[in-house]
Amino acid sequence: MENWKSFLEASQESFLADLIDFLRIPSISTQPEYQAEVKRAAEWLATRMESAGLEHVEVLATDGHPIVYGEWLHAENAPTLLLYGHYDVQPVDPLELWTTPPFAPDLREGRLFARGASDMKGNVLVMIHALEAHLRTAGSLPINLRVVIEGEEEIGSRSLPKWLAENRDKIACDIAASADSAQLALQIPTLIVGAKGMCGLQMDVKTAETDLHSGLAGGVVHNALHVASQIVASMHDEFHRVTVAGFYDDVSLPTPDERAMCARMPLREDDFRKSIGVNELISEPGFTPMESTWFRPTLEVNGMWGGFQGEGTKTIIPCVAHVKITCRLVANQQPAKIIELLKAHLARVTPSGVEVHVTPLFDMADPYLLPEDHPATKAADAALQDVMGGHPMHMRMGATVPILGMLKELLGVEVLSLGFSGIRDGMHAPNESLDLSFYRLGAHVYARLFETLATLRGGLHSSV
Amino acid sequence: MENWKSFLEASQESFLADLIDFLRIPSISTQPEYQAEVKRAAEWLATRMESAGLEHVEVLATDGHPIVYGEWLHAENAPTLLLYGHYDVQPVDPLELWTTPPFAPDLREGRLFARGASDMKGNVLVMIHALEAHLRTAGSLPINLRVVIEGEEEIGSRSLPKWLAENRDKIACDIAASADSAQLALQIPTLIVGAKGMCGLQMDVKTAETDLHSGLAGGVVHNALHVASQIVASMHDEFHRVTVAGFYDDVSLPTPDERAMCARMPLREDDFRKSIGVNELISEPGFTPMESTWFRPTLEVNGMWGGFQGEGTKTIIPCVAHVKITCRLVANQQPAKIIELLKAHLARVTPSGVEVHVTPLFDMADPYLLPEDHPATKAADAALQDVMGGHPMHMRMGATVPILGMLKELLGVEVLSLGFSGIRDGMHAPNESLDLSFYRLGAHVYARLFETLATLRGGLHSSV
Known part of the structure; x- marks a missing residue:
């Protein structure tokens, strides 16, 4: 039959x-x-x-x-x-x-x-x-x-x-x-x-009403791109860990069995490296690059811009800078909570006299x-x-x-x-x-x- | 007559x-x-x-x-x-x-x-x-x-x-x-x-052959905008001093007479601040904002960009980032020497596996x-x-x-x-x-x- x-x-x-x-x-x-x-x-x-x-x-x-x-x-x-x-x-x-x-x-x-x-x-x-x-x-x-x-x-x-x-x-x-x-x-x-889940935001840094002449105000006013760069740099430590307070609080650590499963992946690290066209892989201490991909949340700047982008030079102090950031989250992180932590980090690292406006991304995913x-x-x-x-x-x-x-x-x-x-x-x-x-x-x-x-x-x- | x-x-x-x-x-x-x-x-x-x-x-x-x-x-x-x-x-x-x-x-x-x-x-x-x-x-x-x-x-x-x-x-x-x-x-x-004199350069940071998907490679490769931000952030300390080694070596310090002359400027600090539309003035320790303008060399990022700049989001890890930098120099700094110091700084702070290409600006001024x-x-x-x-x-x-x-x-x-x-x-x-x-x-x-x-x-x- x-x-x-x-x-x-x-x-x-x-x-x-x-x-x-x-x-x-x-x-x-x-x-x-x-x-x-x-x-x-x-x-x-x-x-x-x-x-x-x-x-x-x-x-x-x-x-x-x-x-x-x-x-x-x-x-x-x-x-x-x-x-x-x-x-x-x-x-x-x-x-x-x-x-x-x-x-x-x-x-x-x-x-x-x-x-x-x-x-x-x-x-x-x-x-x-x-x-x-x-x-x-x-x-x-x-x-x-x-x-x-x-x-x-x-x-x-x-x-x-x-x-x-x-x-x-x-x-x-x-x-x-x-x-x-x-x-x-x-x-x-x-x-x-x-x-992984996802959340993200756009950060708009404003330091003055208009771009300023670097001969008039160089060195005596905040430069929106300096501030934006300092903020971006403040989000990771030298070991590639995210420094936003509380970011890892809800992250469940992999069990030995889960690590063993990860190690079974049929992809050699060097082959992966070559396939994506980079000279070196990086990862947090205690995690292989593959383990980072599996188990660890990430924070990446997807775009950033401000000031003069044409040929040659324009000696301005840019008054606005823009940064797009997304995070990939792991269980049991919550996108909305991570956005709040990011906001708190930005509030903490923004110099006085500088405005940072945060717009969370519409799309979040658990x-x-x-x-x-x-x-x-x-x-x-x-x-x-x-x-x-x-x-x-x-x-x-x-x-x-x-x-x-x-x-x-x-x-x-x-x-x-x-x-x-x-x-x-x-x-x-x-x-x-x-x-x-x-x-x-x-x-x-x-x-x-x-x-x-x-x-x-x-x-x-x-x-x- | x-x-x-x-x-x-x-x-x-x-x-x-x-x-x-x-x-x-x-x-x-x-x-x-x-x-x-x-x-x-x-x-x-x-x-x-x-x-x-x-x-x-x-x-x-x-x-x-x-x-x-x-x-x-x-x-x-x-x-x-x-x-x-x-x-x-x-x-x-x-x-x-x-x-x-x-x-x-x-x-x-x-x-x-x-x-x-x-x-x-x-x-x-x-x-x-x-x-x-x-x-x-x-x-x-x-x-x-x-x-x-x-x-x-x-x-x-x-x-x-x-x-x-x-x-x-x-x-x-x-x-x-x-x-x-x-x-x-x-x-x-x-x-x-x-x-002031002037010199400057464009710095192009390259971390990979193409932009990478942040779900595929997030956290395990260098992000060109993270590197560029770290480099920019590394160029000033928290006191607004330029941290490029040797940058101030040839700078002549003002005499008491010169400081007294500066203090005669008929421009109140607060009026200057309002006239340029900023909330706060900053300056190096030991120098008023006006003295900074008169006596101190500056390093300003005039433009910076990389990755996605459109509406919404694109979850990429940007592989290139660009930074335009100019310095305003005081006697007896030499533009060509400052460019060499900047290059040495970039070589020192660039992470391994990342390429940074430097193009000095054509126009320099003593x-x-x-x-x-x-x-x-x-x-x-x-x-x-x-x-x-x-x-x-x-x-x-x-x-x-x-x-x-x-x-x-x-x-x-x-x-x-x-x-x-x-x-x-x-x-x-x-x-x-x-x-x-x-x-x-x-x-x-x-x-x-x-x-x-x-x-x-x-x-x-x-x-x-």
Whole structure:
């Protein structure tokens, strides 16, 4: 008798055709001229979700691009899993660097090249194929499912928080999984357990009403760029530690097991250094550069400017200087609290007579860390191990995945970050591609995850 | 019998007509579309110098705007004085802030309003009127004169150094005087004895080949803006002293007499503070703000930029940062030496793995300080005192007057900086004006200066 495994294997050809169809739609959310194509992608996806056996499939309007929703809720006494993904893609510039056109999917050496292949139309279909395999063979799923696929991830999921807040009935669940994630390698099954949060601000330093002539007032007035530089310099010590008082207060230190996990990363420090084009890596005492990326919060100036920037010279004392700063945060730091600490630091180091105006960035994101001992973590490990073999890597990222903290905050559930792109598949870059081996394995892992999660029933909720 | 004094008094009306004629010519050297007008001003001036009685008057071509030359060399055994000025003017923007058109001189409350009134067509004519008064009454001058009036002062006297070097016969002299200078007030005869020198550089910091994603490399690579800020912050201590090793080595400390002279400045610290629009003045320990301006060299960042400067945020680690720095120098600092000290400082504070590229500014200027005990200083004092009364102020400036150091360097003579604009006559600003009382007095002081210098004969040369 046919089971989900054999169904998945037998459907490889049609699943590839699905992906090619989906990738042909240029659903670029950032460019208004593609609005109709974004909608077309939503409708294509809704049709495909319906044909897979999901119920109450809808294309739901938002203030921006629509959200595609579907559900299957007939697994009595089983937990409910919310599956998250997005069907929008990044722009294609610079177009001239693409070997083949970005929306004409091209198969070369086992990889499908197209914009959106790895980020994340392939991963959306991986989840759909997994549930379809159960429904077509067993006629049912071992778990209840809600599927939410948005169209605005590449523009900051603008409409999602409001939609989630207004549709609590459609998102009630015990656990969530985001397929907007990646694998380290075929031999290294990967569950992303941590991503950094973010907060930031713009600091505007004002020292006088106008720029002043350095011959008239040189040495006797504050120079906005001197003050801004002193403030920026005051934010790190010589050991690359952030000196903002209280900055590390809520940071949980890694356990020996977590350090051991980090040490398993298949990336030599020197290879990493070369890949990013720097002469030297730096890091805080007591942490390797990889550990810094995993476990330590950062504060970086992203932009800074003031005074004369043209050719030659203009002997002014600039009266204003601007600094943009963002922090990447780790569990259990809170973005709003960090902003307050930064403000207090600025108040402390600003010289008298100088005004510093602070504008927090609109976008903040909570850090996210999946608890190691959560039953869903073990269920995901089991699914990965059963399909891919080996000991799953629990990876943390220096990057920010706002959806993880957002789902945790709004749904009160933990979020498995489980996707099947390769970690270097050129997301956002020209010649984005997807390894079809991952595309195949992904559906198997998700199909198995529905089973491993189903056995848990109670105990999936976090205390929030 | 008529003497130079009565001639000057009797000629007030025609001298005012001279100035109005001269100011009607828009000799803006910075804007190529005014090139013909600049030439017309040179020709008008040459005609006026000839009518005043100067000999061998010529409009001499340079690579840029012409130089007007004239001489009177019949005072046997008397010293030779070189008179310096410029006939070009600043642009007029913003035009809408002018009460009357900038090239339609307007007389209001004893002041003539026009672009170039105080900087420095009035002062050029002051010198011409002074020599004319002697020649028309005595038929001779008590001193030999060479007059060099250039047309490129507002564009950095580009052609002058080459012209001076190539025309040593036309500039041979015992002493020089520049009328590109000002008076503090009618009651405070002013000789400017010191102006600061200048040097500067652009520093380009490079930390990586490209901007890096702060989620990928945050905290583990140098950030060009952090490094640039640390370097800028390293250049001053908390007491506003420059920390570049050796920076103050050649600085001569003020004598008690010089400090007493500074304390005579008729500008209350708080009025100065308000006039420049700052909340607080700062200065090095041991120096008042005014003393800092007179006696202390400065280092100011004039511009600094790197990374993202647009709306919102971009979470990059900038790989390049740029800093423009200029120093104002005092006697006996040497611009080229200071550049070397700055380079050594940068080499010392730049972290390993980071590249800092230094480009010195093309324009450097020597500081200038007229020796207090030089006979010409006493001759200038005597002329000021005889005409204006009171005890002349020997003022120093925080600004740079490259011509002073240039004449000293190329001619080997000291330079009297003696001009009759008011210190706040709106040079370079809209509604520039000249107090006609100064216009009148200036001619008397120069006419008397020819006499007080004439008595000196020998002993005017500096040892160079």
